[in-house]
Amino acid sequence: MSGISICISTRNNLEYLKVCLRGLKKYSSLDNEILIHVDGSEDGTVEWLEDKGYEFTYSDWKGACHGWNTAAERATRDYLNIFSDDMFPAPLYDLNLKRRCREDRVISPRLVEPRKGSYPPPYDCGRAPETFDEGKFVEYARSISEPKLRVHAFGAFTLSVKRFRDIGGFDAKVSPFFFIDTDIILTLSEKYSDIKFYEVLDAIAYHFVRGATRKIPENTRKEMSKLALQRFEEKWGFTVGEACIRLGRKYKFNGHYVDKIDFTDFKRKVWTMTDGEFYRAYDEAFRQIGFFDYTLTNLDYFKDWLKGDLLEVGCASGQTLKAVKPFCGRCVGVDVSKYSIEKAKTLNVKVLWADAEKRLPFQDKEWETVLIGHTLEHMRNPERAVEEIKRVCRDRVIVLIPLQDESQRWKKTNMHIQFWPTIESFEEFWGSKSSKSIVARDGTLAIMLFTLGGGEQDG
Numbered sequence: 001m002s003g004i005s006i007c008i009s010t011r012n013n014l015e016y017l018k019v020c021l022r023g024l025k026k027y028s029s030l031d032n033e034i035l036i037h038v039d040g041s042e043d044g045t046v047e048w049l050e051d052k053g054y055e056f057t058y059s060d061w062k063g064a065c066h067g068w069n070t071a072a073e074r075a076t077r078d079y080l081n082i083f084s085d086d087m088f089p090a091p092l093y094d095l096n097l098k099r100r101c102r103e104d105r106v107i108s109p110r111l112v113e114p115r116k117g118s119y120p121p122p123y124d125c126g127r128a129p130e131t132f133d134e135g136k137f138v139e140y141a142r143s144i145s146e147p148k149l150r151v152h153a154f155g156a157f158t159l160s161v162k163r164f165r166d167i168g169g170f171d172a173k174v175s176p177f178f179f180i181d182t183d184i185i186l187t188l189s190e191k192y193s194d195i196k197f198y199e200v201l202d203a204i205a206y207h208f209v210r211g212a213t214r215k216i217p218e219n220t221r222k223e224m225s226k227l228a229l230q231r232f233e234e235k236w237g238f239t240v241g242e243a244c245i246r247l248g249r250k251y252k253f254n255g256h257y258v259d260k261i262d263f264t265d266f267k268r269k270v271w272t273m274t275d276g277e278f279y280r281a282y283d284e285a286f287r288q289i290g291f292f293d294y295t296l297t298n299l300d301y302f303k304d305w306l307k308g309d310l311l312e313v314g315c316a317s318g319q320t321l322k323a324v325k326p327f328c329g330r331c332v333g334v335d336v337s338k339y340s341i342e343k344a345k346t347l348n349v350k351v352l353w354a355d356a357e358k359r360l361p362f363q364d365k366e367w368e369t370v371l372i373g374h375t376l377e378h379m380r381n382p383e384r385a386v387e388e389i390k391r392v393c394r395d396r397v398i399v400l401i402p403l404q405d406e407s408q409r410w411k412k413t414n415m416h417i418q419f420w421p422t423i424e425s426f427e428e429f430w431g432s433k434s435s436k437s438i439v440a441r442d443g444t445l446a447i448m449l450f451t452l453g454g455g456e457q458d459g
Contacts, residue, residue, distance in 0.1 A: 013086060123140055
Protein backbone atom coordinates (compact mmCIF):
# COMPACT_ATOMS: atom_id res chain seq x y z
CA MET A 1 0.00 0.00 0.00
CA SER A 2 1.41 3.40 -0.99
CA GLY A 3 1.83 6.10 1.61
CA ILE A 4 0.30 9.55 2.05
CA SER A 5 1.65 13.08 1.89
CA ILE A 6 1.76 14.47 5.45
CA CYS A 7 1.72 18.27 5.30
CA ILE A 8 3.01 20.27 8.27
CA SER A 9 3.05 24.04 8.71
CA THR A 10 5.19 25.21 11.64
CA ARG A 11 6.05 28.52 13.24
CA ASN A 12 8.20 29.05 16.35
CA ASN A 13 7.16 25.68 17.78
CA LEU A 14 10.41 23.74 17.56
CA GLU A 15 10.13 21.59 20.70
CA TYR A 16 6.65 20.40 19.70
CA LEU A 17 7.80 19.86 16.11
CA LYS A 18 10.60 17.59 17.36
CA VAL A 19 8.06 15.42 19.20
CA CYS A 20 5.76 15.46 16.18
CA LEU A 21 8.43 14.30 13.74
CA ARG A 22 9.74 11.69 16.18
CA GLY A 23 6.25 10.20 16.37
CA LEU A 24 5.77 10.19 12.60
CA LYS A 25 9.12 8.47 12.14
CA LYS A 26 8.54 5.92 14.90
CA TYR A 27 4.95 4.94 14.19
CA SER A 28 4.56 5.28 10.42
CA SER A 29 3.72 1.99 8.72
CA LEU A 30 3.73 3.25 5.13
CA ASP A 31 6.15 4.99 2.79
CA ASN A 32 4.87 8.48 3.56
CA GLU A 33 6.40 11.77 2.52
CA ILE A 34 6.76 14.46 5.19
CA LEU A 35 6.26 17.90 3.65
CA ILE A 36 7.24 20.71 6.00
CA HIS A 37 6.74 24.43 5.49
CA VAL A 38 8.42 26.81 7.93
CA ASP A 39 6.21 29.87 8.35
CA GLY A 40 8.71 32.53 9.38
CA SER A 41 10.11 30.77 12.44
CA GLU A 42 12.78 32.50 14.49
CA ASP A 43 13.39 29.87 17.17
CA GLY A 44 16.05 27.72 15.50
CA THR A 45 13.58 25.56 13.52
CA VAL A 46 15.40 26.14 10.22
CA GLU A 47 18.80 25.26 11.63
CA TRP A 48 17.45 22.13 13.38
CA LEU A 49 15.69 20.86 10.25
CA GLU A 50 18.82 21.43 8.18
CA ASP A 51 20.96 19.63 10.75
CA LYS A 52 18.60 16.63 10.74
CA GLY A 53 18.43 16.48 6.97
CA TYR A 54 14.75 17.34 6.52
CA GLU A 55 13.66 18.99 3.28
CA PHE A 56 11.38 21.98 3.78
CA THR A 57 10.17 25.22 2.26
CA TYR A 58 10.36 28.60 3.96
CA SER A 59 8.54 31.93 3.78
CA ASP A 60 8.05 34.97 5.96
CA TRP A 61 5.04 34.65 8.23
CA LYS A 62 1.80 34.24 6.24
CA GLY A 63 -0.18 31.85 8.43
CA ALA A 64 -0.92 28.14 8.60
CA CYS A 65 -3.21 28.19 5.55
CA HIS A 66 -0.35 29.36 3.35
CA GLY A 67 1.99 26.89 5.01
CA TRP A 68 -0.21 23.84 4.39
CA ASN A 69 -1.03 24.98 0.86
CA THR A 70 2.69 25.41 0.10
CA ALA A 71 3.52 22.00 1.53
CA ALA A 72 0.71 20.41 -0.50
CA GLU A 73 2.16 21.81 -3.73
CA ARG A 74 5.00 19.27 -3.38
CA ALA A 75 2.72 16.28 -2.72
CA THR A 76 3.38 13.27 -4.96
CA ARG A 77 1.00 10.79 -3.30
CA ASP A 78 -2.71 10.49 -4.12
CA TYR A 79 -3.85 11.63 -0.67
CA LEU A 80 -2.60 14.27 1.74
CA ASN A 81 -3.00 14.62 5.51
CA ILE A 82 -3.08 18.05 7.16
CA PHE A 83 -0.98 17.49 10.28
CA SER A 84 -0.30 20.06 13.01
CA ASP A 85 3.14 20.53 14.47
CA ASP A 86 1.70 19.96 17.96
CA MET A 87 0.31 16.50 17.18
CA PHE A 88 1.73 13.03 17.85
CA PRO A 89 0.45 9.91 16.05
CA ALA A 90 -0.43 6.59 17.66
CA PRO A 91 0.80 3.35 16.06
CA LEU A 92 -0.96 2.53 12.76
CA TYR A 93 -2.19 6.12 12.41
CA ASP A 94 -1.20 6.37 8.75
CA LEU A 95 -2.22 2.83 7.80
CA ASN A 96 -5.70 3.15 9.28
CA LEU A 97 -6.20 6.49 7.55
CA LYS A 98 -4.96 5.30 4.18
CA ARG A 99 -7.11 2.18 4.01
CA ARG A 100 -10.21 4.42 4.42
CA CYS A 101 -9.15 6.91 1.74
CA ARG A 102 -11.52 7.37 -1.20
CA GLU A 103 -11.83 10.12 -3.79
CA ASP A 104 -15.26 11.07 -2.40
CA ARG A 105 -14.20 11.13 1.27
CA VAL A 106 -12.68 13.63 3.66
CA ILE A 107 -11.54 11.78 6.77
CA SER A 108 -10.29 12.96 10.15
CA PRO A 109 -8.32 11.11 12.82
CA ARG A 110 -9.62 10.57 16.32
CA LEU A 111 -7.88 13.27 18.35
CA VAL A 112 -7.07 13.06 22.05
CA GLU A 113 -6.46 16.32 23.89
CA PRO A 114 -5.44 17.19 27.47
CA ARG A 115 -7.90 20.06 27.85
CA LYS A 116 -11.45 19.84 29.14
CA GLY A 117 -14.21 20.00 26.58
CA SER A 118 -17.12 18.07 25.15
CA TYR A 119 -15.05 16.89 22.19
CA PRO A 120 -12.51 15.40 21.71
CA PRO A 121 -12.51 13.32 24.90
CA PRO A 122 -9.87 14.79 27.26
CA TYR A 123 -7.08 12.50 28.40
CA ASP A 124 -4.01 14.17 29.79
CA CYS A 125 -0.75 12.56 28.69
CA GLY A 126 1.17 15.80 29.13
CA ARG A 127 0.74 19.38 28.01
CA ALA A 128 4.32 20.03 26.91
CA PRO A 129 7.09 18.02 25.22
CA GLU A 130 8.99 17.60 28.47
CA THR A 131 5.96 16.15 30.29
CA PHE A 132 4.54 14.07 27.43
CA ASP A 133 4.01 10.44 28.51
CA GLU A 134 4.27 8.59 25.22
CA GLY A 135 3.68 5.17 26.77
CA LYS A 136 0.52 6.34 28.51
CA PHE A 137 -0.86 7.78 25.27
CA VAL A 138 -0.06 4.69 23.20
CA GLU A 139 -1.73 2.45 25.78
CA TYR A 140 -4.80 4.70 25.89
CA ALA A 141 -4.97 4.83 22.10
CA ARG A 142 -5.05 1.05 21.97
CA SER A 143 -7.85 0.96 24.55
CA ILE A 144 -10.16 3.30 22.58
CA SER A 145 -9.28 2.12 19.07
CA GLU A 146 -12.28 0.87 17.11
CA PRO A 147 -12.26 -0.28 13.45
CA LYS A 148 -15.13 2.03 12.56
CA LEU A 149 -15.99 5.20 10.72
CA ARG A 150 -18.22 7.83 12.31
CA VAL A 151 -19.98 10.60 10.43
CA HIS A 152 -18.08 13.64 11.60
CA ALA A 153 -15.81 16.48 10.53
CA PHE A 154 -13.12 17.65 12.90
CA GLY A 155 -10.06 18.93 11.06
CA ALA A 156 -6.60 17.35 10.57
CA PHE A 157 -8.15 16.23 7.29
CA THR A 158 -6.98 13.57 4.88
CA LEU A 159 -8.35 13.98 1.37
CA SER A 160 -7.57 13.58 -2.30
CA VAL A 161 -4.64 15.71 -3.44
CA LYS A 162 -6.47 16.35 -6.70
CA ARG A 163 -9.57 17.69 -4.96
CA PHE A 164 -7.51 19.77 -2.52
CA ARG A 165 -5.75 21.41 -5.45
CA ASP A 166 -8.95 21.79 -7.46
CA ILE A 167 -10.49 24.00 -4.75
CA GLY A 168 -7.25 25.94 -4.28
CA GLY A 169 -6.54 24.51 -0.85
CA PHE A 170 -7.30 26.59 2.23
CA ASP A 171 -8.59 30.11 1.62
CA ALA A 172 -6.05 32.33 3.34
CA LYS A 173 -8.12 35.41 2.42
CA VAL A 174 -10.67 34.44 5.07
CA SER A 175 -8.04 33.90 7.75
CA PRO A 176 -4.48 32.65 8.20
CA PHE A 177 -5.85 29.97 10.57
CA PHE A 178 -9.21 30.83 12.22
CA PHE A 179 -12.33 28.94 11.03
CA ILE A 180 -10.44 27.33 8.16
CA ASP A 181 -11.93 23.87 8.83
CA THR A 182 -15.49 25.14 8.45
CA ASP A 183 -14.56 27.14 5.37
CA ILE A 184 -12.94 24.24 3.53
CA ILE A 185 -15.80 21.86 4.41
CA LEU A 186 -18.26 24.35 2.88
CA THR A 187 -16.08 24.71 -0.20
CA LEU A 188 -15.82 20.97 -0.73
CA SER A 189 -19.54 20.42 -0.14
CA GLU A 190 -20.43 23.08 -2.73
CA LYS A 191 -18.09 21.74 -5.39
CA TYR A 192 -18.62 17.98 -4.94
CA SER A 193 -22.10 16.56 -4.55
CA ASP A 194 -20.72 13.13 -3.63
CA ILE A 195 -18.45 14.28 -0.78
CA LYS A 196 -18.68 12.51 2.59
CA PHE A 197 -17.02 13.34 5.92
CA TYR A 198 -15.87 10.67 8.36
CA GLU A 199 -13.86 10.31 11.55
CA VAL A 200 -11.61 7.22 11.60
CA LEU A 201 -11.82 5.77 15.10
CA ASP A 202 -8.66 3.67 14.91
CA ALA A 203 -6.47 6.44 13.45
CA ILE A 204 -5.59 8.26 16.66
CA ALA A 205 -3.35 11.24 17.38
CA TYR A 206 -2.53 13.25 20.49
CA HIS A 207 -3.04 17.01 20.14
CA PHE A 208 -1.22 19.26 22.61
CA VAL A 209 -3.33 22.26 21.51
CA ARG A 210 -0.22 24.39 21.49
CA GLY A 211 -0.08 25.61 17.89
CA ALA A 212 1.22 28.95 16.62
CA THR A 213 -1.98 30.85 17.50
CA ARG A 214 -1.33 30.24 21.21
CA LYS A 215 1.77 32.45 20.98
CA ILE A 216 -0.07 35.43 19.55
CA PRO A 217 -0.95 38.01 22.24
CA GLU A 218 -4.54 37.54 23.42
CA ASN A 219 -5.78 40.96 22.30
CA THR A 220 -4.25 40.49 18.86
CA ARG A 221 -5.71 37.00 18.62
CA LYS A 222 -9.19 38.30 19.47
CA GLU A 223 -8.94 41.00 16.81
CA MET A 224 -7.77 38.48 14.21
CA SER A 225 -10.63 36.15 15.13
CA LYS A 226 -13.16 38.97 14.86
CA LEU A 227 -11.82 39.94 11.43
CA ALA A 228 -11.96 36.32 10.28
CA LEU A 229 -15.61 36.10 11.33
CA GLN A 230 -16.40 39.19 9.29
CA ARG A 231 -14.57 37.88 6.22
CA PHE A 232 -16.23 34.49 6.54
CA GLU A 233 -19.69 36.09 6.59
CA GLU A 234 -18.80 38.33 3.64
CA LYS A 235 -17.70 35.28 1.64
CA TRP A 236 -20.60 32.94 2.44
CA GLY A 237 -23.46 35.27 3.33
CA PHE A 238 -24.01 33.65 6.75
CA THR A 239 -22.14 33.26 10.03
CA VAL A 240 -19.83 30.48 11.13
CA GLY A 241 -22.50 29.33 13.58
CA GLU A 242 -25.11 29.12 10.84
CA ALA A 243 -22.59 27.29 8.66
CA CYS A 244 -22.17 24.63 11.33
CA ILE A 245 -25.95 24.22 11.60
CA ARG A 246 -26.34 23.90 7.83
CA LEU A 247 -23.50 21.40 7.51
CA GLY A 248 -24.79 19.43 10.50
CA ARG A 249 -28.20 19.11 8.88
CA LYS A 250 -26.83 18.24 5.45
CA TYR A 251 -24.26 15.65 6.54
CA LYS A 252 -25.77 14.71 9.93
CA PHE A 253 -22.66 15.70 11.92
CA ASN A 254 -24.14 14.43 15.16
CA GLY A 255 -21.50 11.84 15.97
CA HIS A 256 -23.49 8.86 14.72
CA TYR A 257 -21.70 5.91 13.19
CA VAL A 258 -21.82 4.84 9.56
CA ASP A 259 -23.44 1.56 10.62
CA LYS A 260 -25.88 3.39 12.91
CA ILE A 261 -29.10 2.05 14.40
CA ASP A 262 -32.48 3.76 14.36
CA PHE A 263 -33.61 3.35 17.98
CA THR A 264 -37.26 4.28 17.37
CA ASP A 265 -38.33 0.63 17.37
CA PHE A 266 -36.46 0.02 20.63
CA LYS A 267 -38.21 2.97 22.31
CA ARG A 268 -41.59 1.75 21.10
CA LYS A 269 -41.08 -1.77 22.48
CA VAL A 270 -38.91 -1.13 25.54
CA TRP A 271 -41.75 -1.12 28.09
CA THR A 272 -43.00 -4.57 27.02
CA MET A 273 -39.59 -6.22 26.62
CA THR A 274 -38.53 -9.07 28.85
CA ASP A 275 -35.37 -8.48 30.87
CA GLY A 276 -33.46 -10.73 28.48
CA GLU A 277 -34.67 -8.79 25.44
CA PHE A 278 -33.69 -5.52 27.12
CA TYR A 279 -30.17 -6.75 27.90
CA ARG A 280 -29.70 -8.15 24.38
CA ALA A 281 -30.81 -4.82 22.87
CA TYR A 282 -27.85 -3.14 24.55
CA ASP A 283 -25.48 -5.92 23.49
CA GLU A 284 -26.56 -5.39 19.89
CA ALA A 285 -26.37 -1.61 20.13
CA PHE A 286 -22.80 -1.69 21.45
CA ARG A 287 -21.78 -4.17 18.75
CA GLN A 288 -23.02 -1.85 16.04
CA ILE A 289 -22.20 1.63 17.30
CA GLY A 290 -19.11 0.86 19.38
CA PHE A 291 -18.17 2.74 22.53
CA PHE A 292 -17.83 6.48 23.08
CA ASP A 293 -17.43 7.12 26.79
CA TYR A 294 -19.07 10.45 27.61
CA THR A 295 -18.36 9.98 31.32
CA LEU A 296 -14.63 9.79 30.59
CA THR A 297 -14.97 12.87 28.40
CA ASN A 298 -15.97 14.87 31.47
CA LEU A 299 -13.61 13.30 34.03
CA ASP A 300 -11.80 16.58 34.70
CA TYR A 301 -15.01 18.05 36.10
CA PHE A 302 -15.45 15.46 38.86
CA LYS A 303 -12.10 13.75 39.48
CA ASP A 304 -11.58 15.78 42.65
CA TRP A 305 -14.80 14.29 44.03
CA LEU A 306 -13.48 10.72 43.79
CA LYS A 307 -12.59 9.07 47.07
CA GLY A 308 -11.82 5.61 48.44
CA ASP A 309 -13.18 2.38 46.95
CA LEU A 310 -15.35 3.03 43.89
CA LEU A 311 -18.19 1.22 42.15
CA GLU A 312 -19.20 2.33 38.66
CA VAL A 313 -22.76 1.45 37.70
CA GLY A 314 -23.08 1.27 33.93
CA CYS A 315 -19.38 0.87 33.19
CA ALA A 316 -19.82 -0.02 29.47
CA SER A 317 -16.39 -0.81 27.98
CA GLY A 318 -14.49 0.10 31.16
CA GLN A 319 -12.68 3.17 29.82
CA THR A 320 -13.77 5.43 32.67
CA LEU A 321 -13.13 2.71 35.24
CA LYS A 322 -9.56 2.41 34.05
CA ALA A 323 -9.07 6.19 34.04
CA VAL A 324 -10.28 6.66 37.64
CA LYS A 325 -8.12 3.91 39.14
CA PRO A 326 -5.26 6.34 40.01
CA PHE A 327 -7.69 8.42 42.10
CA CYS A 328 -9.37 5.59 44.02
CA GLY A 329 -8.74 2.42 45.96
CA ARG A 330 -10.53 -0.73 44.83
CA CYS A 331 -12.48 -0.13 41.61
CA VAL A 332 -15.25 -2.37 40.25
CA GLY A 333 -17.71 -1.79 37.41
CA VAL A 334 -21.07 -3.38 36.63
CA ASP A 335 -23.17 -3.37 33.47
CA VAL A 336 -26.17 -5.20 31.98
CA SER A 337 -24.42 -5.75 28.63
CA LYS A 338 -22.40 -8.94 28.51
CA TYR A 339 -20.74 -7.68 25.34
CA SER A 340 -19.55 -4.56 27.21
CA ILE A 341 -18.27 -6.64 30.10
CA GLU A 342 -16.11 -8.73 27.78
CA LYS A 343 -14.71 -5.58 26.18
CA ALA A 344 -13.96 -4.07 29.59
CA LYS A 345 -12.03 -7.15 30.68
CA THR A 346 -9.47 -6.45 27.94
CA LEU A 347 -8.53 -3.24 29.83
CA ASN A 348 -7.51 -5.19 32.93
CA VAL A 349 -10.28 -3.74 35.10
CA LYS A 350 -12.56 -5.59 37.52
CA VAL A 351 -16.07 -5.86 36.04
CA LEU A 352 -19.18 -7.89 36.79
CA TRP A 353 -22.53 -8.41 35.12
CA ALA A 354 -25.27 -6.94 37.31
CA ASP A 355 -28.57 -5.12 36.95
CA ALA A 356 -28.95 -2.23 39.39
CA GLU A 357 -32.70 -2.22 38.70
CA LYS A 358 -32.83 -5.66 40.38
CA ARG A 359 -30.10 -6.02 42.98
CA LEU A 360 -26.42 -5.16 43.13
CA PRO A 361 -24.24 -8.06 44.37
CA PHE A 362 -22.64 -6.05 47.18
CA GLN A 363 -23.07 -5.60 50.90
CA ASP A 364 -24.75 -2.60 52.50
CA LYS A 365 -22.46 0.47 52.61
CA GLU A 366 -19.64 -1.45 50.91
CA TRP A 367 -18.57 1.40 48.61
CA GLU A 368 -17.30 4.81 49.60
CA THR A 369 -18.04 6.24 46.15
CA VAL A 370 -20.54 5.18 43.49
CA LEU A 371 -20.25 6.68 40.02
CA ILE A 372 -23.16 6.46 37.59
CA GLY A 373 -22.70 8.38 34.36
CA HIS A 374 -25.05 8.50 31.38
CA THR A 375 -26.94 5.47 32.67
CA LEU A 376 -30.08 6.42 34.61
CA GLU A 377 -31.70 7.87 31.47
CA HIS A 378 -31.53 4.37 29.94
CA MET A 379 -33.33 2.59 32.79
CA ARG A 380 -36.93 1.40 32.93
CA ASN A 381 -36.98 1.58 36.74
CA PRO A 382 -34.41 4.20 37.79
CA GLU A 383 -36.11 4.59 41.20
CA ARG A 384 -35.18 1.02 42.07
CA ALA A 385 -31.61 1.56 40.84
CA VAL A 386 -31.26 4.62 43.08
CA GLU A 387 -32.46 2.56 46.07
CA GLU A 388 -29.75 -0.01 45.36
CA ILE A 389 -27.07 2.63 44.88
CA LYS A 390 -27.96 4.25 48.21
CA ARG A 391 -27.93 0.82 49.87
CA VAL A 392 -24.39 -0.11 48.77
CA CYS A 393 -22.87 3.40 49.10
CA ARG A 394 -21.82 4.87 52.45
CA ASP A 395 -20.49 8.30 51.47
CA ARG A 396 -20.91 9.85 48.02
CA VAL A 397 -22.61 9.31 44.67
CA ILE A 398 -21.47 11.07 41.50
CA VAL A 399 -24.17 11.32 38.83
CA LEU A 400 -23.90 12.48 35.22
CA ILE A 401 -27.12 12.87 33.24
CA PRO A 402 -28.10 14.71 30.05
CA LEU A 403 -30.50 17.58 30.66
CA GLN A 404 -33.38 17.00 28.25
CA ASP A 405 -37.15 17.08 28.25
CA GLU A 406 -39.93 14.92 26.80
CA SER A 407 -39.46 16.45 23.35
CA GLN A 408 -36.41 14.18 23.02
CA ARG A 409 -38.36 10.97 23.65
CA TRP A 410 -38.51 9.85 20.03
CA LYS A 411 -35.06 10.98 19.01
CA LYS A 412 -33.78 8.22 16.74
CA THR A 413 -30.08 8.37 17.62
CA ASN A 414 -30.15 7.38 21.30
CA MET A 415 -31.78 4.91 23.69
CA HIS A 416 -32.89 7.43 26.33
CA ILE A 417 -36.24 6.69 27.99
CA GLN A 418 -36.03 8.89 31.12
CA PHE A 419 -35.87 12.69 31.03
CA TRP A 420 -34.85 15.42 33.47
CA PRO A 421 -34.76 18.95 31.99
CA THR A 422 -33.07 20.64 34.98
CA ILE A 423 -30.87 19.85 37.95
CA GLU A 424 -33.81 20.72 40.22
CA SER A 425 -36.04 18.14 38.54
CA PHE A 426 -33.39 15.47 39.02
CA GLU A 427 -32.84 16.45 42.66
CA GLU A 428 -36.58 16.07 43.22
CA PHE A 429 -36.39 12.58 41.70
CA TRP A 430 -33.30 11.73 43.79
CA GLY A 431 -34.92 12.90 47.00
CA SER A 432 -32.35 15.46 48.16
CA LYS A 433 -30.28 18.38 46.95
CA SER A 434 -26.83 17.80 45.51
CA SER A 435 -23.78 18.93 47.51
CA LYS A 436 -22.18 20.16 44.32
CA SER A 437 -23.39 20.52 40.75
CA ILE A 438 -21.93 21.57 37.43
CA VAL A 439 -23.72 22.25 34.17
CA ALA A 440 -21.48 21.42 31.22
CA ARG A 441 -21.61 20.90 27.46
CA ASP A 442 -23.45 24.16 26.76
CA GLY A 443 -26.15 23.43 29.31
CA THR A 444 -26.93 19.90 28.12
CA LEU A 445 -25.15 17.91 30.85
CA ALA A 446 -25.49 17.90 34.65
CA ILE A 447 -22.70 16.56 36.88
CA MET A 448 -23.80 16.22 40.50
CA LEU A 449 -22.32 15.07 43.79
CA PHE A 450 -24.71 13.66 46.41
CA THR A 451 -23.33 13.02 49.89
CA LEU A 452 -25.17 10.45 51.95
CA GLY A 453 -25.87 10.36 55.69
CA GLY A 454 -22.68 10.28 57.74
CA GLY A 455 -20.55 11.17 54.73
CA GLU A 456 -17.93 13.87 54.91
CA GLN A 457 -18.95 17.03 53.06
CA ASP A 458 -16.57 18.46 50.48
CA GLY A 459 -15.57 22.05 51.06
